[in-house]
Structure formats: structure tokens, C-alpha cells
Amino acid sequence: MTLFFKCLFIIVIVVIAIAEIAFLTFDPNLTSYIFKKGYYYAMDSAVQLGRLDIVSALLGIIGVLLAIFGLIGFGYIRSKAEQEAKNTAQVTAKKVIEIEATKIVEKWLNDEGMPYIERRLKMLDTLKDIPKDKANEMITRGDLDDNIKDGK
Numbered sequence: 075m076t077l078f079f080k081c082l083f084i085i086v087i088v089v090i091a092i093a094e095i096a097f098l099t100f101d102p103n104l105t106s107y108i109f110k111k112g113y114y115y116a117m118d119s120a121v122q123l124g125r126l127d128i129v130s131a132l133l134g135i136i137g138v139l140l141a142i143f144g145l146i147g148f149g150y151i152r153s154k155a156e157q158e159a160k161n162t163a164q165v166t167a168k169k170v171i172e173i174e175a176t177k178i179v180e181k182w183l184n185d186e187g188m189p190y191i192e193r194r195l196k197m198l199d200t201l202k203d204i205p206k207d208k209a210n211e212m213i214t215r216g217d218l219d220d221n222i223k224d225g226k
Contacts (some may be wrong), residue, residue: 086139090132
């Protein structure tokens, strides 16, 4: 992107130089006329030659160009900042998820997971000796869960 700005700057300088030479120059006869009349003050001479108009026009052009460059630069920096923030957020989120997911799984296994697994294993041991119809009936009523919780 910096090459783009360098080229754009060179193009602007060339356009300003061409405009100065082609359109904003003054008549050499007017210069000799002013000096013959005795205008020796810079301000009076500039007014008579129209140089103040040229300076005003150039300052206006430079101001507009600086504003355009500022907007382009702002947009470029903003897009780079958003891209970097997105990348950083993704990396940070992955790290946090890995750490937090491990903690959540460990907590569940310790608090609820192991007791749940032990209850289900006891239920399977209990059901293997009971006929299928009676086992289905016990599971539907919830009797089996109550017996396992009580340690029976």
C-alpha cells in the first residue's frame, strides 16, 4: 500500500506542476508593466500579478489532497486494525475454550459424571438377572433408579 501512496504523491506533484505551467502562469508583459509603475512591495506586486490567487488555489488543492489522503489512510489503518483484532480474538478464544472445556469436563466427571456412570453400571448388573418384561416395567415406573440410589 505504501507504493500506491508514493505513486499517487508523484502524480499529484506532476499534475500541480503541469497546472502551474499551463494554466496558472501570468503574462511577462504584465511583470514589466508592474515594475515600470514602481510597485516594489511584494504584496502589491503579488496582487497585480495574480499570484495570491495562485497561492490560494494551490493551498486549496493541497488541503483537499491532504483530506483525501487522510481518509484513505484512516480506512487502511482501520481495516488492518480490524483484521488484527479478529485474528487475536480467534487465537485467544481458542486458548480459552481449550482451558475452560477441560475444566468443565473435569468438573462434570467429578460432580455428576462418575456417580451417573456408577448408577448405570449398577442398573445393568441388576437388570441382567431380571426377565425382560419385568425390567422394562421397573424402568418405566422408576423403581430401579430409586433402588439404586438407596443402595439396594
